[in-house]
Amino acid sequence: MTESRGLVLIVEDERHIADVQRLYLAREGFGVHVETDGIAGLAAARRMHPVAIVLDIGLPGLDGIAFCRALRDVGDWTPVLLVTARGEEADRILGLELGADDYLTKPFSPRELVARVKTVLRRAAGPPGQTESVGRLNVDPISRTVRCDGEPVELTATEFNLLAYLLQHVGQVFTREQLLARVWGYPGYRDTRMVDVFVSQLRAKLGEASPIRTVRGVGYSATASGR
Structure with a gap:
């Protein structure tokens, strides 16, 4: 059995997209939990303490921008990978300004998603170096x-x-x-x-x-x- 790389929280209201994301991340050894609205997703983030969050901007209940702001306002710096539609450039930039770590624009390859999650986690671990x-x-x-x-x-x-x-x-x-x-x-x-x-x-x-x-x-x- 492959050792888990940690839990990734997916917050995505399009179930078929979330299912594909879950499948590919699970194949790479990640535990995966999915929520389909922002309010439930934020509660899951606070309850489960995932290693990373894949966060759609256009969510019901609480959109991705408000979600990211709520995380950062309480000092939660879990790596966040935003998922945006092509016409959401302003929201994408705002999300980065609020503390998101990276973003992907739909449509994207699920393999690209997995690669981005791995890269975000490597950055969170940080390079060795001197003070x-x-x-x-x-x-x-x-x-x-x-x-x-x-x-x-x-x-x-x-x-x-x-x-x-x-x-x-x-x-x-x-x-x-x-x-x-x-x-x-x-x-x-x-x-x-x-x-x-x-x-x-x-x-x-x-x-x-x-x-x-x-x-x-x-x-x-x-x-x-x-x-």
Whole structure:
């Protein structure tokens, strides 16, 4: 018997889509629980403590945006993979700003879903590395904590990994495509706007202590001090 990789919660109101997602994730050794509306899904997330949540935006009862906001407002940073329709770009960006870790646009391959869930979980585990102290920030990759002037800063798994990667390469400039490949694990991925959203979120949370600089026409880098 294959050892379980942990429980994935699917919140999807289209039953046939949820059944296919469940089948493919179960084949890869995940335990899977499905809910078909947002209210029941949020209750399940709080009760079951899944390792990841596959969350449709267009849900009855409580939509995916409100669901994600409710999770993050109480300090629940379970990795969330948003599932969106093609016309939901604004909601997709808002979901990322609220703390979702990634997204898929319908229609998508169930194999792509499984690959994305695995990648999100790898990011949540985080890369090995040494504690970085830059300016007013202290970033500890073992405990996956960030402190600014000694005070904790709450980051999603992806926000943490992006910050840690840039700080491990202070002064080096990365294109958005390079960051998608090295932080997200998506070589050749075309939607580079996702990088901009996460950089914006980091800057909002770190304020004047943010070490991230925009290099016009190229991408981003980290400096040895905040603003």
